[in-house]
Amino acid sequence: MLYNRILLAVDLTDESIKVAHKAVxxxxxxxxxxxxxxxxxSLNYAYTGDVPIDxxxxxxxxxETAQERISILEAQLDIPFTETFITQGGIESEIHRIAEEQKADLIVVGSHCRHGLALLLGSTSNGVLHGAPCDVLAVKVSP
Structure with a gap:
């Protein structure tokens, strides 16, 4: 099965380039x-409630920082992006939403090797896998 629309979800850490090269x-x-x-x-989402300051x-x-880092990442790759999105909200739910809206048939995410308590609590790549509207490729990146 070939893929027609691939969604690359990046966290913009240094490991993002490895994940991006796999998607490319x-x-x-x-x-x-x-x-x-x-x-x-969203800071409100991260702290599970209202933050008492603006x-x-x-x-x-x-x-703004995310846009700068995305521009740097795009410049390092040999492929034009059909579209680039920066959204705000819950990570897994936003990835699912954009994948569905864009009719992606594959989501590519990075997977940090979690051990112990972090593994039990789950990870972003695991959260993306469950409930995804399409296939998911978790690219293993070093911690």
């Missing part, structure tokens, strides 16, 4: 379109 190779092999997504976890400026700075 898949796109080139299948002739697929590549969509990039970065989700900024966090608008902080969220704007996070989005």
């Amino acid at each position: 190779a898949l796109c080139q092999g299948a002739g697929a379109e590549l969509i990039m997504l970065h989700v900024i976890e 966090i608008t400026n902080i969220q704007d700075q996070l989005k």
